[in-house]
Amino acid sequence: KRLTQEVEAYAIENKEQLETFRNTYVSRKGQIAALFDEMKTVAPEQRKQVGQELNQLKNLAQQKMDGAQETLEQNATPDALSGLDFTLPPVPNALGTRHPLARVREQIIRIFERIGFNVSEGPEMEDDWHNFSALNFPENHPARDMQDTFFLSKNPDMLLRTHTSSVQVRVMEHQKPPIRTLSPGRVFRNEAISARAHCVFHQVEGLFVDRGVSFKDLKDTLYYFVKELFGPDTQIRFRPSFFPFTEPSAEIDITCLICKGEGCNICKQSGWVEIGGSGMVDPQVLENCGIDSKEFSGFAFGMGIERITMLKYQIKDLRLFTENDARFLRQFEAI
Numbered sequence: 491k492r493l494t495q496e497v498e499a500y501a502i503e504n505k506e507q508l509e510t511f512r513n514t515y516v517s518r519k520g521q522i523a524a525l526f527d528e529m530k531t532v533a534p535e536q537r538k539q540v541g542q543e544l545n546q547l548k549n550l551a552q553q554k555m556d557g558a559q560e561t562l563e564q565n566a567t568p569d570a571l572s573g574l575d576f577t578l579p580p581v582p583n584a585l586g587t588r589h590p591l592a593r594v595r596e597q598i599i600r601i602f603e604r605i606g607f608n609v610s611e612g613p614e615m616e617d618d619w620h621n622f623s624a625l626n627f628p629e630n631h632p633a634r635d636m637q638d639t640f641f642l643s644k645n646p647d648m649l650l651r652t653h654t655s656s657v658q659v660r661v662m663e664h665q666k667p668p669i670r671t672l673s674p675g676r677v678f679r680n681e682a683i684s685a686r687a688h689c690v691f692h693q694v695e696g697l698f699v700d701r702g703v704s705f706k707d708l709k710d711t712l713y714y715f716v717k718e719l720f721g722p723d724t725q726i727r728f729r730p731s732f733f734p735f736t737e738p739s740a741e742i743d744i745t746c747l748i749c750k751g752e753g754c755n756i757c758k759q760s761g762w763v764e765i766g767g768s769g770m771v772d773p774q775v776l777e778n779c780g781i782d783s784k785e786f787s788g789f790a791f792g793m794g795i796e797r798i799t800m801l802k803y804q805i806k807d808l809r810l811f812t813e814n815d816a817r818f819l820r821q822f823e824a825i
């Protein structure tokens with residue numbers, strides 16, 4: 491009887507109290523189990539009644555413990571989750587988009603792939619031979635200044651490549667003609683940053699070397715490319731120019747697609763914009779790379795990917811490409 495009252499009165503409000511309750515009364519070494527052990531000392535005629543009372547006590551204690559355990563579990567709130575409202579809608583995850591320059595590089599590669607060009611790459615940190623000497627830039631020639639080179643302070647023979655023409659040299663050194671390759675990549679020039687220029691930008695180089703390659707092949711290839719990328723109405727013109735590694739050389743202009751030829755600050759009011767340089771690979775350059783210039787000829791071109799992207803998507807300031815403003819980048823999601 492005393493134990494029944496005790497069990498009834500016992501307050502279980504936390505885990506520790508539950509555990510004490512279990513140990514004191516319910517466990518195999520607890521007080522109720524001890525009473526069962528004493529059953530053998532009870533007179534046979536009373537055993538039945540005492541047994542019933544003990545069983546009731548045992549059930550009472552067990553029920554009390556189960557009930558308390560359930561309440562404790564229901565009220566339990568892990569500290570880390572308290573104060574959170576799980577009915578609030580989640581903050582949406584913003585998916586990133588591919589950078590416009592990466593998309594345009596991809597489009598350019600697709601167009602040239604269709605006429606048999608593969609893709610080749612070279613290092614951004616170059617030696618003098620691949621960036622200049624093999625390409626006919628004479629030692630101390632002002633053409634080397636023309637490209638505002640970043641030299642590496644530890645080794646004056648090493649520099650950050652000023653153009654992707656260095657990759658032409660690497661390909662020709664390792665591969666016999668026919669060669670039809672496209673080399674996209676980052677290039678570096680010590681230029682003041684403005685709406686039209688940056689010290690880090692991207693070029694894509696094209697190189698075609700085989701028997702009997704002529705200037706007509708160069709023109710046909712670039713006509714095809716410009717019409718594919720910018721649309722069939724785009725005009726293209728070649729302007730005589732000079733590069734140490736091509737002869738003859740020509741600059742490639744297309745109609746300014748920002749002002750549709752009307753004149754704007756990107757085309758300096760001329761209606762035309764330059765997208766790159768081109769020319770027939772100088773025979774000496776072929777020889778420098780171990781290709782017989784009496785047997786083979788080739789053309790090459792190099793174009794600025796920023797400039798092409800600006801024209802294609804009417805972007806008026808080149809600095810937008812590196813500012814990473816999500817409002818700018820998100821506009822290319824659907825392209």
Ligand code: PHE
Pocket residue numbers: 652653654655695733736739766767768769790791792793
């Ligand atoms: N490498 C030249 C430049 O960066 C472009 C060019 C490439 C010209 C191939 C002719 C042939 O200005």
